[in-house]
Structure formats: C-alpha cells, structure tokens
Amino acid sequence: GAVVSQHPSWVICKSGTSVKIECRSLDFQATTMFWYRQFPKQSLMLMATSNEGSKATYEQGVEKDKFLINHASLTLSTLTVTSAHPEDSSFYICSAKGQLNTGELFFGEGSRLTVL
Amino acid sequence: QKEVEQNSGPLSVPEGAIASLNCTYSDRGSQSFFWYRQYSGKSPELIMSIYSNGDKEDGRFTAQLNKASQYVSLLIRDSQPSDSATYLCAVNMGGGADGLTFGKGTHLIIQP
Numbered sequence: 001g002a003v004v005s006q007h008p009s010w011v012i013c014k015s016g017t018s019v020k021i022e023c024r025s026l027d028f029q030a031t032t033m034f035w036y037r038q039f040p041k042q043s044l045m046l047m048a049t050s051n052e053g054s055k056a057t058y059e060q061g062v063e064k065d066k067f068l069i070n071h072a073s074l075t076l077s078t079l080t081v082t083s084a085h086p087e088d089s090s091f092y093i094c095s096a097k098g099q100l101n102t103g104e105l106f107f108g109e110g111s112r113l114t115v116l
Numbered sequence: 117q118k119e120v121e122q123n124s125g126p127l128s129v130p131e132g133a134i135a136s137l138n139c140t141y142s143d144r145g146s147q148s149f150f151w152y153r154q155y156s157g158k159s160p161e162l163i164m165s166i167y168s169n170g171d172k173e174d175g176r177f178t179a180q181l182n183k184a185s186q187y188v189s190l191l192i193r194d195s196q197p198s199d200s201a202t203y204l205c206a207v208n209m210g211g212g213a214d215g216l217t218f219g220k221g222t223h224l225i226i227q228p
Contacts, residue, residue, distance in 0.1 A: 034216075036215075049215060103208045104148070105162075105216055
C-alpha cells in the first residue's frame with residue numbers, strides 16, 4: 001500500500017516561533033497532498049491542498065500567510081506554522097492519494113503541536 | 117455547505133454483537149465513500165471503501181451504500197474490544213484533486 005510518513009510526531013514551541021512539519025510519500029509519487037487539522041474531540045478539517053510545483057489551495061478561513069505550504073518534489077510537502085500562538089495547538093495530519101486514483105487517502109502519523 | 121453527518125455517540129455494544137454505524141451526506145453527486153478508524157491520539161486508518169449502491173463485505177466489516185437516500189453505513193460483526201475507536205465517515209464531494217470531507221466521527225465502545 002501507499003505509505004505516508006510525517007515528521008515530527010510531536011513538537012512543543014514558544015508563542016511567536018515558527019514550526020515546520022514534513023510529509024513524505026515513501027513508496028509512491030504524490031502530486032497532490034492534503035493537510036488536515038484536528039482539534040480534540042473534533043473531526044478532521046481540511047486546511048489546504050498541496051500541489052507539486054504550484055501554489056497550494058487553501059480552504060476558506062485558513063490564513064495562507066500563517067500556514068505556509070511548500071510542495072517542491074513529488075514525495076515531499078511541508079507545512080510551516082508561522083508565528084505560532086496557543087490557539088494553533090492542534091493535531092496536524094497530512095495525507096496523499098494513492099496511485100490507483102480510487103479517491104482514498106493515506107494518512108501520515110500526524111504531528112501534535114503544542115504552543116506555549 | 118457540503119456536509120457529512122454522523123451520530124457522535126458514544127455507541128456502546130457488547131462484545132460479540134454487531135455494531136452499526138451510520139452516516140448521511142449532503143452532496144447527491146458524491147461518488148466515493150470511505151470509513152476510517154481512528155484510535156485516540158493517532159491518525160485515521162482506512163477500513164472500507166465503497167463506490168456503488170449495495171453491500172461490500174471485507175472480513176468482519178460490511179459497508180452499505182444507498183445513494184438515493186444519501187446514506188452509508190458500516191457494520192462490524194463479532195465486535196471485539198480492539199474495535200473500540202472513533203469511526204469517521206468520509207466522502208469525496210468534489211472532482212479532481214479535492215480532499216475528503218469527514219464527519220465528526222462516532223465513538224464506539226465494545227464492552228467485554
């Protein structure tokens with residue numbers, strides 16, 4: 001199956017700093033990756049769609065200048081939370097479609113961000 | 117507003133019984149439907165996918181789809197304590213590269 005790896009799995013940072021989260025497809029090429037955010041006891045909310053070689057598409061209400069997405073290669077997408085604040089503390093999960101294009105998503109392990 | 121609705125639960129089922137999880141969706145044009153299982157603090161893992169009306173069985177799991185009623189369900193037979201988790205219904209409501217729209221999930225508890 002398609003394996004997606006995410007790093008780091010957890011990170012604690014001070015308010016005002018920036019944090020980068022990496023998402024890699026290990027055994028397939030992913031032209032499109034998706035970044036989700038999940039608050040406690042809530043569902044996954046799509047933040048943005050990351051497209052290799054082009055700008056990301058952000059969902060309504062997601063600040064593109066705060067959540068910087070870079071998809072420079074077919075196997076790597078990064079999400080940078082800039083000037084993080086406590087309200088940005090959440091579980092961030094990346095995902096990618098498999099090569100069979102059946103619509104299912106394969107998820108990374110997730111990154112738990114805590115902003116102090 | 118495109119939505120996926122689930123009863124948040126908790127749904128408590130005795131071990132060995134059948135657990136029935138339900139989901140409705142708003143976009144009549146949706147074509148792809150998925151059930152993910154999520155343990156606390158972990159990312160979702162795919163349990164079942166279904167694309168056409170009717171039933172699809174895989175081991176102890178059966179997915180049911182009724183596009184006319186905009187309804188999809190998941191049955192878990194011979195429930196085990198390890199099945200205790202949150203089950204997320206996900207629907208592909210767009211074409212091309214769109215991500216999935218998730219329901220809020222149903223918290224399932226299997227009682228030993």
